[in-house]
Amino acid sequence: AQCFEFPLPCYSSPISFSFINHLVDFSYVGIDAILEQMRRKAMKQGFELNIMVVGQSGLGKSTLMNTLFKSKVSRKSVLATSQEKIPKTIEIKSISHDIEEKGVRMKLTVIDTPGFGDQINNENCWQPIMKFINDQYEAYLQEEININRKKRIPDSRVHCCIYFIPPTGHCLRPLDVEFMKRLSKVVNIVPVIAKADTLTLEERDFFKKKIREELRSNGIDVYPQKEFDEDAEDRMINEKIREMIPFAVVGSDQEYQVNGRRLLGRKTKWGTIEVENIAHCEFAYLRDLLIRTHMQNIKDITSSIHYEMYRVRRLNESNTAVTQANGIPEHHLSAHEM
Amino acid sequence: MVEDEGEGARAVPLSGHVGFDSMPDQLVNKSVNHGFCFNILCVGETGLGKSTLMDTLFNTKFEGEPTQHNQPGVTLKSNTYELQESNVRLKLTMVNTVGFGDQINKEDSYKSIVEFIDAQFEAYLQEELKIKRTLHSYHDTRIHACLYFIAPTGHSLKSLDLVTMKKLDSKVNIIPIIAKSDAISKSELAKFKIKITSELVSNGVQIYQFPTDDESVAEINSTMNSHLPFAVVGSTEEVKIGNKMVKARQYPWGTVQVENENHCDFVKLREMLIRVNMEDLREQTHTRHYELYRRCKLEEMGFKDTDPDSKPFSLQETYEAKRNEFMGELQKKEEEMRQMFVQRVKEKEAELKEAEKELHEKFDRLKKLHQDEKKKLEEKKKALDDEVNTFKQKKTAAELLLNQAQQAGGSTTLKRDKERKKDQSVEGKRGHRLD
Numbered sequence: 001a002q003c004f005e006f007p008l009p010c011y012s013s014p015i016s017f018s019f020i021n022h023l024v025d026f027s028y029v030g031i032d033a034i035l036e037q038m039r040r041k042a043m044k045q046g047f048e049l050n051i052m053v054v055g056q057s058g059l060g061k062s063t064l065m066n067t068l069f070k071s072k073v074s075r076k077s078v079l080a081t082s083q084e085k086i087p088k089t090i091e092i093k094s095i096s097h098d099i100e101e102k103g104v105r106m107k108l109t110v111i112d113t114p115g116f117g118d119q120i121n122n123e124n125c126w127q128p129i130m131k132f133i134n135d136q137y138e139a140y141l142q143e144e145i146n147i148n149r150k151k152r153i154p155d156s157r158v159h160c161c162i163y164f165i166p167p168t169g170h171c172l173r174p175l176d177v178e179f180m181k182r183l184s185k186v187v188n189i190v191p192v193i194a195k196a197d198t199l200t201l202e203e204r205d206f207f208k209k210k211i212r213e214e215l216r217s218n219g220i221d222v223y224p225q226k227e228f229d230e231d232a233e234d235r236m237i238n239e240k241i242r243e244m245i246p247f248a249v250v251g252s253d254q255e256y257q258v259n260g261r262r263l264l265g266r267k268t269k270w271g272t273i274e275v276e277n278i279a280h281c282e283f284a285y286l287r288d289l290l291i292r293t294h295m296q297n298i299k300d301i302t303s304s305i306h307y308e309m310y311r312v313r314r315l316n317e318s319n320t321a322v323t324q325a326n327g328i329p330e331h332h333l334s335a336h337e338m
Numbered sequence: 339m340v341e342d343e344g345e346g347a348r349a350v351p352l353s354g355h356v357g358f359d360s361m362p363d364q365l366v367n368k369s370v371n372h373g374f375c376f377n378i379l380c381v382g383e384t385g386l387g388k389s390t391l392m393d394t395l396f397n398t399k400f401e402g403e404p405t406q407h408n409q410p411g412v413t414l415k416s417n418t419y420e421l422q423e424s425n426v427r428l429k430l431t432m433v434n435t436v437g438f439g440d441q442i443n444k445e446d447s448y449k450s451i452v453e454f455i456d457a458q459f460e461a462y463l464q465e466e467l468k469i470k471r472t473l474h475s476y477h478d479t480r481i482h483a484c485l486y487f488i489a490p491t492g493h494s495l496k497s498l499d500l501v502t503m504k505k506l507d508s509k510v511n512i513i514p515i516i517a518k519s520d521a522i523s524k525s526e527l528a529k530f531k532i533k534i535t536s537e538l539v540s541n542g543v544q545i546y547q548f549p550t551d552d553e554s555v556a557e558i559n560s561t562m563n564s565h566l567p568f569a570v571v572g573s574t575e576e577v578k579i580g581n582k583m584v585k586a587r588q589y590p591w592g593t594v595q596v597e598n599e600n601h602c603d604f605v606k607l608r609e610m611l612i613r614v615n616m617e618d619l620r621e622q623t624h625t626r627h628y629e630l631y632r633r634c635k636l637e638e639m640g641f642k643d644t645d646p647d648s649k650p651f652s653l654q655e656t657y658e659a660k661r662n663e664f665m666g667e668l669q670k671k672e673e674e675m676r677q678m679f680v681q682r683v684k685e686k687e688a689e690l691k692e693a694e695k696e697l698h699e700k701f702d703r704l705k706k707l708h709q710d711e712k713k714k715l716e717e718k719k720k721a722l723d724d725e726v727n728t729f730k731q732k733k734t735a736a737e738l739l740l741n742q743a744q745q746a747g748g749s750t751t752l753k754r755d756k757e758r759k760k761d762q763s764v765e766g767k768r769g770h771r772l773d
Contacts, residue, residue, distance in 0.1 A: 028423070031428045032426040033612065039366055071353060072350065106361070296361065
């Protein structure tokens with residue numbers, strides 16, 4: 001039995017609580033029951049998550065999404081026609097699914113960007129994407145400033161943008177740098193090295209170090225951003241993650257028999273790559289980061305930092321300036337924006 | 339080009355463990371790190387045991403001495419405390435109505451309470467409307483629950499109670515309590531509760547209903563709903579019953595145990611207020627009462643929602659439009675004032691000019707007068723001198739005659755000659771002078 005004495009701010013005298021059996025001990029108030037109440041409410045309401053995938057075609061974006069959520073959530077799997085044509089301009093296609101696990105319901109929206117980086121001239125290819133992200137912020141803002149507001153404003157804001165880096169093994173391409181430089185200011189970017197099974201471990205380490213250097217030298221702050229670490233504990237956890245990004249991932253939605261177990265993997269003549277084996281690739285780290293540990297944090301940063309920044313900008317400007325800001329000739333934009 | 343292919347999201351089965359079932363935990367952890375806020379307002383006449391009940395509920399001694407009965411009006415005193423139980427930190431604010439029911443004329447008693455509640459909503463609204471805002475670290479002072487203490491008369495509600503509750507029911511979650519219920523016997527209590535409930539219903543007072551939509555708590559909540567208003571007894575003193583120390587009030591005829599459900603409804607109140615519905619109370623405050631306040635306030639300020647004909651208005655646009663209107667009016671007023679000022683200046687100038695002219699004229703006139711006077715004076719002087727001259731000449735002539743007469747007769751000629759000469763020289767001089 002532990003008895004706590006707390007010195008409280010000037011107003012009242014110290015309180016003591018006992019921690020023994022709640023049923024018998026009458027000094028238990030029951031404040032901590034609020035956690036249970038919150039959990040119930042959250043389960044009832046369900047969660048929303050919006051992930052955008054950006055990268056050239058053929059980098060395994062759809063497969064990775066399917067692997068992450070262990071179901072056919074990507075656009076390709078949904079569409080009847082599997083005829084894959086690279087579009088002439090960048091398209092933004094979003095598709096939503098209701099998934100449920102152990103009573104927790106989630107509305108997952110995957111936003112695909114076919115055509116990105118696939119043209120001969122890729123100048124300004126980030127503009128339609130920036131515009132989409134800002135449009136979602138705008139939609140939320142409009143709902144928020146209504147007089148008659150909905151009880152729960154539908155959240156279509158992009159929480160996380162996974163950027164696929166082709167496994168060249170050398171360094172980031174100018175397109176990668178330009179894109180991430182701009183988008184890291186409006187959305188949480190999680191860069192991943194796609195199809196990492198073409199790199200040996202040494203090549204992978206070298207590539208990652210090179211990428212981290214380039215991100216640093218270009219002032220690109222990817223998730224988890226250093227400036228948003230809340231306290232020492234946060235910083236410690238996030239530093240470990242920052243030392244590992246970008247995650248070298250391999251995706252697969254096919255199962256193979258390995259050592260008597262059925263595992264997700266890619267089978268080749270020289271061996272089977274186990275997707276969820278951290279000795280083989282870093283998919284598991286990505287999944288843990290995105291889903292199991294930092295999902296709420298990603299959403300919080302989107303709503304309390306990126307969205308608020310957008311809101312400040314928007315409320316300070318007039319309408320015309322905003323339409324200009326959405327991806328149009330460089331010289332019209334002011335230096336600190338995009 | 340944006341296409342939304344999944345308007346009605348399809349349900350997709352998972353073929354393995356993904357891990358987002360940890361989301362509620364992630365959410366709860368975040369809230370735990372943040373801490374919680376809960377604000378209770380206690381409304382009731384002085385001496386009904388509000389402070390004691392709060393002490394009993396939260397198992398602690400909040401500070402403060404009993405208030406006097408001679409307050410001129412109703413004031414609200416709020417105190418904030420930080421409590422912690424296991425890993426949950428709660429910022430509890432308790433607001434007391436000081437002097438409620440003590441005045442002779444109680445018509446305005448409810449006003450300060452309503453003003454206080456509105457002020458908290460207003461503060462939150464202001465924060466929400468700010469451009470640079472910090473909502474997630476904002477200390478929410480909006481009242482989440484209002485415990486209304488009913489005096490244990492055993493008959494019915496007082497008119498002050500009805501009026502006050504009616505004014506508060508659209509602004510805050512009201513939970514009516516029968517205070518000091520150890521003064522009422524069991525049978526009287528049952529009748530009292532029925533009377534109170536029927537009076538509330540017939541007067542259209544909306545009290546807080548414990549939510550029954552979530553199955554896990556629906557049953558207990560609906561049972562509790564039927565026990566409202568709760569008959570409570572508060573005590574911070576402990577009495578030994580059997581081999582335990584329990585909170586109780588000791589009378590010569592027996593001991594009322596606070597936490598004994600047969601004796602009073604204290605345990606029910608604690609269950610409902612804290613252990614089961616704290617979160618719902620907060621949510622209702624935010625989504626119902628606050629939204630209502632916000633809607634009314636914004637409509638009052640002249641904002642509108644989406645106009646079907648034109649583009650949706652934004653607060654900023656409406657504000658800009660209003661501001662421009664206001665500035666235009668301001669400019670017009672400024673112009674008017676400027677015109678008026680110019681006019682006045684002109685008038686004043688003209689007046690001054692007139693005055694100046696007058697002064698000049700006067701000056702000229704006076705000067706002329708002065709010159710005239712001077713001239714007259716000189717003329718007079720000249721006339722006088724002429725007269726003097728003439729007189730002198732006459733005098734000389736007369737003396738000469740006299741002299742001639744004497745010469746013909748006398749000896750003192752020489753003397754007279756000298757005198758004559760003297761006179762003549764004097765006259766000559768005088769004659770010079772007169773010229």
